[in-house]
Amino acid sequence: MKVLGVVVEYNPFHNGHLYHLKKAKELINPDFTVAVMSGNFVQRGEPAIIDKFSRAEIALEMGIDIVFELPFLYSIQDANGFAFGSIGLLDRTNVVTDVVFGSESADIKTLNIIAETLYKQPEDYQILLKKYLKKGYSFPNARKYALIDYFETKKLLDKDEILIIEKSNDILGLEYLIALKKLNSKIIPHTIRRKGSNYNDENFSGNFSSATAIRKLWKEKKYDLIKASVPSKTFEIIKREEQLGKAPIFIEDFEISFLSYLRTLSRDNLKKYYGVNEGLDQRIIEAAKHTNTIKELYHNIKSKRFTYTRIKRTLLNIYFGITNELIENINNTGPQYLRVLGFTEKGRELLSVMRNRVEYPIITTPSNYISIIKNIERDLKNKRKMWSIDKKTYFKMIEYDFKATNVYSLYYKNKEYSKYELDKKMKIIYRKGKV
Amino acid sequence: MKVLGVVVEYNPFHNGHLYHLKKAKELINPDFTVAVMSGNFVQRGEPAIIDKFSRAEIALEMGIDIVFELPFLYSIQDANGFAFGSIGLLDRTNVVTDVVFGSESADIKTLNIIAETLYKQPEDYQILLKKYLKKGYSFPNARKYALIDYFETKKLLDKDEILIIEKSNDILGLEYLIALKKLNSKIIPHTIRRKGSNYNDENFSGNFSSATAIRKLWKEKKYDLIKASVPSKTFEIIKREEQLGKAPIFIEDFEISFLSYLRTLSRDNLKKYYGVNEGLDQRIIEAAKHTNTIKELYHNIKSKRFTYTRIKRTLLNIYFGITNELIENINNTGPQYLRVLGFTEKGRELLSVMRNRVEYPIITTPSNYISIIKNIERDLKNKRKMWSIDKKTYFKMIEYDFKATNVYSLYYKNKEYSKYELDKKMKIIYRKGKV
Structure with missing residues (x-):
């Protein structure tokens, strides 16, 4: 049995993603394809433009059989932590046999030699x-x-x-390879050359617009241009979520909350948060006091030493109170559960295979997150099943997923969706029938 | 020389305040009258409806010679801490001879007997x-x-x-008396019976509306009714500040910022903040996850054990990261400086008398707050002057005043005023001529 794993953000899913998925499947010819996907916040240190539930729904339509959520604490880390979390999760499915990632060079041999040295x-x-x-x-x-x-x-x-x-994809690819070595994983890595526009290209460029370009088009309400760049299912869900008042979500929506909170902080409080070092604390404190927009905040913090994404991620760490200690811990333990956002009829088969193999819980009903641990403890006591879970880390990790969703949902324009803990309220997405 | 001191919030200054001030002056017949006034946040755990600069300006027109700012850390405490900070400040002017406070009973003898026991x-x-x-x-x-x-x-x-x-004013009065004893102060306390509507009366009641009623009228834009309840100078400044886009400010303006931040917190993080105990931590965490309005938040936290103001103050403590340790410290040291928001021509005379008497710095230019300490250290080294200041507490205390202003100013509708540290940018208010 061949199971292809991919690491994605799908923010939102566009034609380039579809192309990549098609090419990856052609390369591996898998029986199943699973994705580990960022949740409501993404690696560039921003909220996703459309929530994880909708993005999972699209992914299932486009050929992914199971969508796992990358725990929030990994999703907003640098390439190293992001890769360790996502590859770790795929590895812990105990069914994924191959991963395919996009790469500018597509030179896996060279990447592997470098990865070996860095490892x-x-x-x-x-x-x-x-x-x-x-x-x-x-x-x-x-x-x-x-x-x-x-x-x-x-x-x-x-x-x-x-x-x-x-190059950004090669850097990430390198980290995937290092993570595989660190985890002593049996998963075989492959690369395919990236197609379409560059990740950071803000300008529209035909049918292969980048996710960045598409988000910009959405902000400008250029729906026709979005339509040309995304599969029809993406477009349909984009329109639906906008009508429901749940999308698009931009970092600017968090502007006053972030600035206001930053203005309550002192320099000496900041160093405990992950990513705050090398004088970044002072730059953040000073910038927050003298600006009233988030873009200006980034700009005023920016220096040669710090990239924009580094700054944006660090601000999220501060806001969510994510400490050095916590990240060091999870970058040691790896993901403690396999949270399933959705699956297809075919994916269901794979899930039942997984259930007999995993050493970390598969979470399909997050509201049961406490009873899941109780059952595991019973299993361990009765020596009924082997579990590798670290209980304390498990709770920290999943509670951060909940927090991320609870904060994100406050920024829906339609406040009806802000009144509940959506992670506990939303039903898992099940897509019936053949895709 | 007789100097009358009053403790006020003037949120906003209304006819009842004017009546109280007139009666107090009749009782004492002072040479000067000074006020210690809350800054941008008030004791009910809310932002002031109009900022401290404007409120000081009004007070100087209405017969106060010097307006001191009650440090933020005292201004949002319960009656005990609020009284200790405000009476402590008046005591440290070393010129105030009498304080007058409003009281439902106006029975200073009984209050004094009780205060003695409680002390x-x-x-x-x-x-x-x-x-x-x-x-x-x-x-x-x-x-x-x-x-x-x-x-x-x-x-x-x-x-x-x-x-x-x-009764609320008697409770506060009792705490003033206890503070005077604790400080071994020579200031003589007096009471006058409160005139006008009850503090918490939300309904309009003619020329003596409460500050609460007036804030409600402002929210409803009933300017004619406000006009009838406040001195013309208050009304003029209310209109001016509204036109500038700086007022009114309501707790609802902080809604998304507060809720969003509360949703990032864990129960175990909360107990270090002042006022969070007796199970309040869990009530706050749970309420924040299930509501999207601040009024509903208060309501959902509310229980028999906790009053609304206690809850509101505690939420501010959490938001600003005000710890038990910090409050215990300042409730031991008392105010470390005398920040002057404004003064009249007459007040200037009194300030020059004060300069020779105080053991804590008079701050008229807050941007000099660091050099002030350097000068004090020089004085102490050269044994030129006696200073009682605790340097570490001084910095904590004044930096919190700055933080409070920096956060408050973000919520001005006109964002032009949100780009600077107003405490460092605004000139002290000087009112020329006779009042």
């Missing part, structure tokens, strides 16, 4: 890394120069080959 | 208090019954006399 951290490499860090280079640059020197000495790779680690 | 906490009383607390009474009720029993035994006061501690 094993040989002493020669560490010395070089320290040297470049001491010279004042940012971590990504120090790493790059250290790798160039290291491989030049070893005569393994030349400079041009190493420079693939400058 | 000295004789053993007999403590035993009675513990007894009633053990029986499950709330603190105010246990205190009341203990006092009744205690004075009955001593044959000092009868039950009816003690019941004066059930």
